[in-house]
Amino acid sequence: MSTHADAHDHHHHEPGLQHQFENMGQQEESVSIGMWMFLVQEIMFFGGLFTAYMVYRWRYPMAFAEGSNHLDAFWGGLNTVVLIVSSLTMALTVYYAQKGMRNMQVLMIVLTMLFGTVFLGVKVVEYTDKYNSGLIPVAGWNKKSTGAEVAEKAQAFAFPWEIKTEAADAGHGEKKPYINPRGDFQWNYGHKLVEQAEKGGYLTADEKIHYYSDGRFDPFKFQEKVRMFYFIYFVMTGLHALHMIVGLGIMAWLLWKAWLGTFSALYYSPVEMSGLYWHFVDIVWIFLFPLLYLLGRHFIH
């Protein structure tokens, strides 16, 4: 408030000092604790999802392993590397802000944003693939296709990611044409892991109840459990991607500030705080990658 400021103008010789603080040290400490409390809040926010993941992975290990095997570990791994690189450039942004080197700051922020965008781009590719394979767990949100269209599609022009008309990858399961007239979630990729587990004797009676009806394997019951995996996958990665988008917004603001030469050895806490947020989002992915993409992969030989 302009009316508030007059009495305390004598503080304003330090750049960025707000009226309620006595000195920059107090302000920086406050902002830093505040940011960490926000991160604690974020950890608990994602924690609810991790609990849900834990409960159902414990209940339906084979269905979750099947689901995992249909995510593309290459894209997931690539994204992990991309995010780690962006974390490095973010850390260097803080480093150069502390040094007061404006040009390097700007460069590092641009690189961070670039890698963040690449991450989201890869996510789009992955989501598109799920859309084309009928693996989005919401009825009607998948690509609709009748058998007749499959043949036509193969002839006509199509983008590379649209060409895939066979619902199988990762080297297992029967190959079937993609037929999905209403865009439902569908699982045409077999249940090899359940068979393996059954043979190997490590399919517990408790898990068996969830996939079998009347003593026989029930593909519809199994599909529901895989669908659960994809639901959790989309909520977790979707929320993570949302955090990435927010992070890109923060970075854009930071870029503007850095361009103006706001930050120096005396005043760089906005850079540091944005960095904390960015690294946090990276940490979430560090856990999401093995939990969603990798666990259960060793079952396939």
Added chain:
Amino acid sequence: MAENHTDHEHIGIPGYLAVFAILIVGTWITYVVAFWDLDSIFPGANTLLALAIAFTKMTVVMLYFMHVRWSKELIWLSAVASFFWLLIMFAFTMQDYFTRVSGVFSA
């Protein structure tokens, strides 16, 4: 904080690059190891190893990229406390599920 302004260099560029290398190597190990059948050693070994590597990576990011190593005790405390609370949520939820299985504490 304010008095730290002179020594805020922390670990410098070589240090950051070293941390980066650890993270990349960690990712690579996670990826490779995920295809080995460690569950034959004991059930859950794959999960355990994947999470152990993830925790290591997280610790490195927090300590060096997020500067926790040079932060006040309160920052340490809030970082540790948040994971402790997560652990409470996991442990007390799972104690229900683990004991709900047929044959354990039920008719």
Added chain:
Amino acid sequence: MQNADAFNPSLMREPKDSYLTNGYSIKSWLLTKDHKRIALMYLISISVFFFMGGLYAAAIRLELLTPGSDLLQSATYNKAFTQHGILMIFFFLIPSIPATLGNFLLPLMIGAKDLALPRINLLSLYLYWIGGILTLYALMQGGVDTGWTFYTPYSTTFSNSYVMAVGLGIFINGFSSILTGLNFIVTIHTMRAPGMTWFRLPLFVWAHYATSLVMILGTPVVAITILLLAIERVVRVGIFDPAIGGDPILFQHLFWFYSHPAVYIMILPGMGVISEVISNFSRKKIFGYEFIAFSSIAIAVFGFLVWGHHMFVSGQSIYAGLVFSFLTMVVAVPSAIKVFNWTATMYKGSISYDTPMLYAIGFLGLFLVGGLTGLFLGSVGLTVHLTDTYFVVAHFHYVMVGGQVIAYLAGIHYWWPKMTGKMYSEFWGKVSAMLVFVGFNLTFFPQFILGYQGMPRRYASYPAEFQVLNVFSTAGASVLGVGLVMPVVYLTHSIFAGKPAGDNPWMLPGLEWRCQSPPTTFNFEEQPVVTWEAYEFGEENGLDIEEARRSAGRPVTV
């Protein structure tokens, strides 16, 4: 430093400049970063929600006057108790003391100019408003009937009321609560005046520290739970739906992981107020300062370990029930420590029965009943008989209303002179305190008996044999209603026609009483330096109460 002269009404005048006179435009309020103005706006907003929730309560009690469902249809009744719960819990009880009194007093008590993050504070108010408006919109559209707990699969699959809008409102409101807690923690860590060490903090501040911990650690979990519920409801795919292999009990785990600690959000600040009032109106240093301070933290921590006692009969494992039952008994210990210390503080104190103290004494009795009946419900065996009966309703109203609302009223009266610079009518204050106490007991004590006899909660009709006690309860509710409306009238009246209160009407040593009433925008003329312990009543502080009261022409009570 205060002395008796400062208390003499003939020497008292209204201050020329205060936070209230710093700008009169609507913009100067809506865009303010002043914690005191934000607190006042919160005060008005939560009062609106309180009276809306109260209207639903009135409808419920009127319906239960007779055994049949004659005033409200069953479906309408479901909506009435759901909306009563949602408005009261999410929009009144949770922000009640922290967002109003806490916001107003925390900086004053620790000698700061403002909260550490004033813009975040304003943002939290706006989030509260947005969440509130969304919820009100849903109520006007046709309301919601799931119960305030939103249990699945009813809320995800079967209910065709406005679950989504209300859920979104609560989601947004949750972030308001998180930001308030975050702000308090930062403020308490970094904004304390020189000399204000941790063990010189008023216990009100300790209680708010504990509350803020719960807000930050718990609220995000309910946010993500509501998000999952919403996704499940919209796209019809879910992780709580048993039809496709989901587990509705997982919802309850996640929900109560927040919502049980949330009842400590609803009582800890009240305990903070009571610590202040009891010590100050007994004019005695509080007994066992460290015990009360750490018991607040202990309640906040243990509060996270007991959520399963809401789920004893809902299908969680018996083993989990036993663990949660045992830990529930443990969490009673720090609460009991507080009650013992309060009574020990009053022992041989020089007690003056002003309005805040009347409320505080009421709190002691009601909280005791509420707490002890909580032990009944926490016992895994007995609870099978009592679950979902009026015993539960009576128990949590004794804690929530008998605890938090009474403490809130005590706090409002206690700090009213500081907030407005005016003194309210002591006579009407005492009358209303008595009415609230009597009305409350008449309303809710019969419900213990009803519940024990087996009357289930959440039904619009009941067997005729329960009618007598229900009539008592409804009669009590009308007395309670009158008692709760009265403060609105005489407190509002005092703003315009009350006597100037002076800076320190109760003659107390706390830092908040050493600035002007009402305070200026930056609270203190110059940075205060604290050289005294908390609750130090001594001649050296110039706090001779008897002299002060005599010169003010008020009775010297002992």
